Amino acid sequence: MRSLSTRHLAGVAGLATVTLLAVASPAFAHVTVQPGAAQQGEYTAVSFRVPDESDTAATTKLEVSVPTDHPIASVATQPLPGWKATVETTKLATPVKTDDGDSITEVVSKITWVADATGSIRPGQFQEFRISLGALPTDTERVVFKTLQTYDDGSVVRWIDETKAGQPEPAHPAPTLTLTKADAAGAAAAVPKAADSAEAAAPASSDGTARTLGIVGIAIGAAGVLTGVLGRRRGAAPTK
Incomplete structure (x- = not known):
């Protein structure tokens, strides 16, 4: 070109x-x-x-x-x-x-x-x-x-x-x-405030849910590791 x-x-x-x-x-x-x-x-x-x-x-x-x-x-x-x-x-x-x-x-x-x-x-x-x-x-x-x-x-x-x-x-x-008009201006002002409140609440709720899922995931992972260790120990035990 x-x-x-x-x-x-x-x-x-x-x-x-x-x-x-x-x-x-x-x-x-x-x-x-x-x-x-x-x-x-x-x-x-x-x-x-x-x-x-x-x-x-x-x-x-x-x-x-x-x-x-x-x-x-x-x-x-x-x-x-x-x-x-x-x-x-x-x-x-x-x-x-x-x-x-x-x-x-x-x-x-x-x-x-x-x-x-x-x-x-x-x-x-x-x-x-x-x-x-x-x-x-x-x-x-x-x-x-x-x-x-x-x-x-x-x-x-x-x-x-x-x-x-x-x-x-x-x-x-x-x-x-x-x-x-005063009522229109008041309604317009109220909408952003409500939106701001929702946005402020959303992160807190999301953080709580994420933290709970994280703890559950760690517990499940720990249980899986423990199970695997016990299984290996049983498999390694000597036979008489």
Whole structure:
């Protein structure tokens, strides 16, 4: 069989690399929320992961809208060196009841981070903007955070398109947090625990059985050896 030339192999490797980058780059370039899922009704912390897509410009501003159609009573930002965070609030037509029985009439509707002289996200870099929020709504399966990303050359990328089931992903999808039901999450958590318990019990049971069989085997072997020795002694006894 004739082997491939070095030039041919290099060409194939180069094509594979270009193809991989073409597939992976768009997914990496999206502004996303991490982790991408949380449980309905819980308090959690998430990060908005923001890559810089430009070859020449740096990201200097990020605006994240917090939806109020399914209000979230508590939203707080985590300090980030090089960036200043400000929040905007909106009054609710219908107050939200907290676990303590208090009524919330005003909620955070927008968070804006602006880079100072030491901040910004430069080409080839990314940054994570972390917030805590809760309680997460129980009457929807997702929270969509429409986001604007501003570069120091004045260009703005609008990450506001909602992904529709059964349709191709839009060019600029909005960061989306998927919400799971509390009972489903609890059942899913219980299954691994039960499996872990079974796996933990199985080795102990197997070890006990193996040990018992081993002892029985040794006893049988010892009996066989003794029988053979006695048989040889009888066979060797002198006849009168």
